[in-house]
Amino acid sequence: MEVVTIxxxxxxxxxxxxxxIVIILLIVMLSTLRSLNKLxxxxxxxxxxxxNKNLEEIIVNYLDNIDGIKEKTEEVKLKQEQLSHQLKTCIQKVSILRYKAFxxxxxxxxxxVALLNDNNDGVILTGIYGRNDSTVYAKPIDKGISRYDLSQEEEEVLLDACNNSNE
Incomplete structure (x- = not known):
């Protein structure tokens, strides 16, 4: 009985x-509900x-797509490097000079006309027009230098073409 009296x-x-305690528990419960709603x-x-797909399937599908895109990117990068290498061997520098030979x-x-690639390899074409005949010459150029003697006009177009850069 003592317990009852106490x-x-x-x-x-x-x-x-x-x-x-009930009020504190209600506040905690409301805070938890708000966090749950945000989540x-x-x-x-x-x-x-x-x-209604599984989130894991979607993520795996996206990762597979990313791997496919990485492969395509590597293919494009390799092709670009090949094209860049090929481009260096194409005619990139041109110079022309018209003049009175006689x-x-x-x-x-x-x-x-000087036609050179990126390494200054190519050809100089010269056409000499005369009253009775015309002659065309081709002189190979290797790294900006000709094995053959060049006329003043040919040296001029060679120098101009070598100084042309496609940047």
Whole structure:
């Protein structure tokens, strides 16, 4: 009986203490519900538009797509390197000069053309126009140097072409 009398004596304090505990638990529960709602909102944004598929399947599918794109990127990179190497052997530098080869011929119908690649390898074409005949010469160029003697006009177009850069 002593327990009952003690409980009756402290009943208002016990009720106040239990009420405070219930209020604290309600606050914790509301905070937990709010956090759960935020998490559910983030989950819905993450899984939006997936038509009831497993999230793991979607992620694996995206990773497979990324691997495929990496392979394609490597193929494109290799092709670009091949094209870049081939481009160095193509004619990239051109210079042309028209001039009068002979004083007694009326116009500047003679010409010299330098056609060089990135390594300054190529050819100089020279056409000499005369009153009675015309002649065309081709002189190979290796690294900007000719094995054959060059005329002043040919040296001029060679120097101009060598100084042309495609940057």
């Amino acid at each position: 409980l009756n004596e402290f009943q208002p304090y016990i009720l106040i203490g239990l009420s405070i 559910e909102s983030k989950y819905r944004k993450l899984t939006r538009g997936i038509n 004083e007694d011929v009326g116009s500047d119908l003679s010409f010299s």
